[in-house]
Structure formats: structure tokens, C-alpha cells
Amino acid sequence: MHHGNIEETNLAPVGFIWHSTYSCAYDALFTILYNLWSENRNKWSTKMKLNNLIGSLITGFLEVNQGEITMEICRDRIRQTLHNQNRNKFPLRQGEGTSIFDLCEEILKAHEIGHIKTKCRVCEREQESEIETLIFDCHHINNIRDGGSNGAHHTIINWLAIYLDIQGIDGGARCCRQQMRTIISLVHSPAIMAFNMYGTNIGLTKAFTLRITNKRKYYLTGIIYHGDYHFNCWFIDKNGTIWYNDGMETKRECIIDGDISKISMSDLNMC
């Protein structure tokens, strides 16, 4: 007996309905987080709880799931919290959008992720700071090693390998007329990571393994695309189905847009 149909219908990803106060950044990020969370509520309720803000978002997801509030009320509560924290970064008016990077930075804030240590090779002066968020800005090292004359595609894993190189990378800060060496280290493999690749030559990776203290495999779960002051997103479910959502056009519905195992990564980059 085949009993997959009903479950599949119930499990189809859902999106947030766009609001005219430019909710698109929230719609895109929360669509990915909500659908990932829905795949394994117990697991992600714990693993995604990086800070109080995302904690409230997860509480909201639970309420949505129990039919107590709409997805949009859940989104707008977080928007209001962020707006109260910083009115300029997180506006609530028509005509003023929110940067997806600023939003990810807040939602993915976490403690004890890792350290950034800068050191001068001449006088040995050192500075150390904490990594505070799980969105990594790939602009820190763009144009990583020319992949030869054929312009080979660099992916997130190449970028991470350089970023986390134990020898360090040349940082922006200067001391003794030289660029200081920056050594970035993670304490453990985080449960989720996001990468800001906009305007870089770095390509997406379907999956990769990272070994810090333990080995962890990462799967591409979401892509947010920015164009014309608007954001669209793709959510990749655990079966590898790619779903497209645009809160403005597709609203609640997510549309199947392929299968991750059958698509080439350079096609995805073009989206």
C-alpha cells in the first residue's frame, strides 16, 4: 500500500505572504528557516536556538504550527522587535527595505562560535575578538587564488578552507607598515551557517563536510537571491527538491523548481 500522498501534501513547503512595508528580506529568510524547522521540529527547535531573537521566532513557528497565529503575525512580531532595537536598519515603512545581511546577522547571532586573532609579524602585537554571528561575509577574501586561466569556479568550501587556514590570512589591519595576519578559528562545527556571496566570484556547494572537533556534513538548504530591491528564495528540502518562493508573487505557495541532484551548481548561481 502506498500512503505517501497525504503526507507529501502536508509537507509541501510554505512561504510568507509579502506585505507592502517591504517584508521581503524577512519572507525570504523565514521561509527557509520555517521549512527547515518543519522537517524536524524537535531537532531544529534546539539546534536553531542560537539567541533570544531566533528563540522567539521558533516559538512563533510552534504557534503557527498549532494554528494559533498566522505566519505573517509570526514574522511581524520579529520585525517589530528588530525595529525597536534599530529603526534605521530595520524600518517598518513602505519604501524602505531591510538588508538581508543585516537581518541574517541578527537572527544568526551566537556565542562561543570562534575567534578572530590578528597578529603583527614584526612586533608580535596581538588582538583577539569573538566571531559573533553565523553569517560569513565572503567579501573578506574575494578573488581567492585564481583558479588558473580557465577561471575555474571557487565554491564555499574553498572559501572556508582559506578563511579558516591555521596559517591565517592577510587581514585589513596594519601594524609596523605591514598587513597583520588574521587567524580565524571555530570552536566547533556550527549547526547552521550562512554565506554572503553577493558580488563575489564564489559559487555554491551542494554539500560539504567540515571537521572542527567533530565531523559535520552540511547541505545547501536555502538560497536568497537579491534583485531590484526585492528578495526571492529557494528552499531545498531533505529529499533534494528545490522549491521557489516569492512572497509577492507566489505568496503562501512554494513551486517546485528542480532537483538538487540533477542540477549543476553553475545553473543555480545564475538564478
Ligand SMILES: [Zn+2]
Ligand atoms: Zn607591529
